[in-house]
Amino acid sequence: MIFTTRFAPSPTGPLHLGHAYSAKCAYDLAQAAQGRFLLRIEDIDRSRARAKWEEQIYDDLAWLGLTWEQPVMRQSERLAVYEAALDDLWTRGLLYPCTCSRADIAAATSAPQEGAPLLGPDGVIYPGTCKPVTAPKGPRPTDLPLRLNMAKACGLIASPLQFVEEGSGASETITFNAADMIKGVGDIVLSRRDMGTSYHLSVVLDDAEQEITDVVRGRDLFDATRIHIVLQHILGLPHPTYHHHRLIRDDAGKRLAKRDDARAISKYRSEGFSKDEILGMLIP
Numbered sequence: 001m002i003f004t005t006r007f008a009p010s011p012t013g014p015l016h017l018g019h020a021y022s023a024k025c026a027y028d029l030a031q032a033a034q035g036r037f038l039l040r041i042e043d044i045d046r047s048r049a050r051a052k053w054e055e056q057i058y059d060d061l062a063w064l065g066l067t068w069e070q071p072v073m074r075q076s077e078r079l080a081v082y083e084a085a086l087d088d089l090w091t092r093g094l095l096y097p098c099t100c101s102r103a104d105i106a107a108a109t110s111a112p113q114e115g116a117p118l119l120g121p122d123g124v125i126y127p128g129t130c131k132p133v134t135a136p137k138g139p140r141p142t143d144l145p146l147r148l149n150m151a152k153a154c155g156l157i158a159s160p161l162q163f164v165e166e167g168s169g170a171s172e173t174i175t176f177n178a179a180d181m182i183k184g185v186g187d188i189v190l191s192r193r194d195m196g197t198s199y200h201l202s203v204v205l206d207d208a209e210q211e212i213t214d215v216v217r218g219r220d221l222f223d224a225t226r227i228h229i230v231l232q233h234i235l236g237l238p239h240p241t242y243h244h245h246r247l248i249r250d251d252a253g254k255r256l257a258k259r260d261d262a263r264a265i266s267k268y269r270s271e272g273f274s275k276d277e278i279l280g281m282l283i284p
């Protein structure tokens with residue numbers, strides 16, 4: 001297999017220094033390994049994705065000196081693949097519909113005897129309100145959010161739950177178990193109402209389709225990786241090696257978010273910064 005990395009931005013705002021760092025890490029690793037560097041536009045959130053941000057991503061990355069293979073994968077063109085995977089999981093009894101609102105979940109988790117709601121990689125851990133005793137029958141509802149029955153999913157996996165993490169430069173094996181997933185992550189949503197998919201489902205299917213051997217991304221996604229490993233197991237997909245890199249923080253130590261437009265690459269460009277000055281800011 002050819003060493004292959006990717007940069008997978010969501011076109012929901014301008015690229016900032018944190019994105020430039022992530023893209024550059026993935027690009028440099030691929031270059032060093034004489035491998036491939038791919039781009040993927042994660043535009044499943046149709047309410048927030050904009051063509052102008054997608055254009056800006058291409059423009060900024062090219063300006064930073066990065067090159068990538070064509071064609072670029074766009075998640076909005078892969079909905080049929082996500083639906084096929086959901087159909088498969090549904091048929092295997094691994095999904096169930098849930099229309100609980102955030103308020104419903106908060107109310108169900110804030111019973112005083114249960115203490116504060118536990119947080120997982122996807123926020124408050126779902127208390128299982130809608131979880132059926134037996135798997136729902138009939139065709140998959142396409143208009144309702146669908147949750148993964150985590151206990152059932154983990155029960156199907158015979159091999160140890162683990163992944164290889166190389167973000168520190170050394171190779172570590174991160175191990176976790178089914179109980180961590182059931183208690184610490186819970187029944188996450190795999191199909192969102194307005195998307196017909198979710199970040200987690202799309203990302204594992206796309207990494208497999210693009211034959212990504214090495215996922216390079218920020219440490220903020222480290223906890224989500226356990227979810228991706230479980231999904232790869234139940235969908236029969238390969239497990240890439242992971243490189244979770246440090247996050248670029250602003251002067252106040254706050255993680256840069258896309259709404260911090262002050263750190264947008266395009267803003268630096270319009271102020272006359274050179275590519276090397278930007279890349280210089282990314283060195284620890």
Ligand code: GLU
Pocket residue numbers: 008009010042203216217221
């Ligand atoms: N699209 C995600 C983001 O913009 C990145 C997903 C990933 O690298 O797995 O944060």
Ligand code: ZN
Pocket residue numbers: 097098099100129130
């Ligand atoms: Zn529910």
